[in-house]
Amino acid sequence: MTIDEGYIKYNSHWTPGPAPSIEAAHLMDKSRYRLFAAGLIGHYPELNIGFGNISIRFGAPRQFLITGTQTGSLERTNEEHYALVTSYDIERNEVSCTGPVQASSEALTHAAIYELTTDIKAVVHVHSKALWDKYLDKLPTTGSEIAYGTPEMAFEFQRLYDETAFRSEGLAVMGGHEEGLISIDKSLQRATAKVLDLLD
Numbered sequence: 778m779t780i781d782e783g784y785i786k787y788n789s790h791w792t793p794g795p796a797p798s799i800e801a802a803h804l805m806d807k808s809r810y811r812l813f814a815a816g817l818i819g820h821y822p823e824l825n826i827g828f829g830n831i832s833i834r835f836g837a838p839r840q841f842l843i844t845g846t847q848t849g850s851l852e853r854t855n856e857e858h859y860a861l862v863t864s865y866d867i868e869r870n871e872v873s874c875t876g877p878v879q880a881s882s883e884a885l886t887h888a889a890i891y892e893l894t895t896d897i898k899a900v901v902h903v904h905s906k907a908l909w910d911k912y913l914d915k916l917p918t919t920g921s922e923i924a925y926g927t928p929e930m931a932f933e934f935q936r937l938y939d940e941t942a943f944r945s946e947g948l949a950v951m952g953g954h955e956e957g958l959i960s961i962d963k964s965l966q967r968a969t970a971k972v973l974d975l976l977d
Contacts, residue, residue: 787870787885788872789872789874790871790873791860791873791874791875791879791880792873792874794877796857796877797856797861797876798842801833801835801842802855802856803855805844805854806853806855808831808966808969809844810852811969811973813851815973816905817905817973818903819849819850820849820850826847827849828903829902829903830844830883830887831844831899831902832881832899833965834891834897834898835861839865840862841900843860843874843880843887844858844859844860845879845880846882857877859876860874860880860881860884861876862880862884862887863875865884865888867892867932868928870927870928872885882925882926885928885930885931886900886925886926886931886959889932889935890959892935894938897961897963898964898965899963899967899968900959900960900961901968901972903972905956909957912950914952916946916950917941917943918952919934919937919954921952924954925951925953925954930951937949947960958975
């Protein structure tokens with residue numbers, strides 16, 4: 778297994794600060810816990826890195842609240858485990874965030890997905906070898922040569938949105954990121970349910 782989840786590949790500009798929102802973090806944890814309990818968010822002990830992350834639009838139009846880096850091992854989260862992405866530049870591979878923790882290593886991919894349409898209000902990124910094997914090239918799938926957390930992956934989601942059922946179904950497999958799947962929707966609850974339904 779080749780997994781490099783958890784390592785920030787973009788240029789991170791983190792301003793340590795207070796929790797962006799206690800209420801929003803509490804609501805996000807409810808969905809995140811369902812994913813954690815299903816084994817779709819978690820931790821690889823042999824690699825000592827976490828996997829899986831969630832985000833919601835929050836604040837200004839191009840801002841979003843996202844789980845912090847290396848929080849995958851936590852069963853429950855609170856406001857100390859979320860970061861507010863305040864700006865980003867996909868082509869320059871840069872993300873600026875604030876909060877008690879740095880934004881997830883997948884923040885650039887989340888940013889690119891939010892750029893697709895304002896209708897997307899939530900992004901869920903999970904890991905499952907079984908689902909990845911089952912749905913690879915059956916659901917919209919990013920190119921196998923494209924690594925996670927890179928500008929190339931960000932632009933690949935634009936291609937999927939333009940050319941595949943990703944626009945209508947809101948589910949995709951990350952071909953170059955073993956085990957990785959993405960779900961999008963107008964609410965975090967719906968994006969979460971969409972992934973959990975794949976387990977049935």
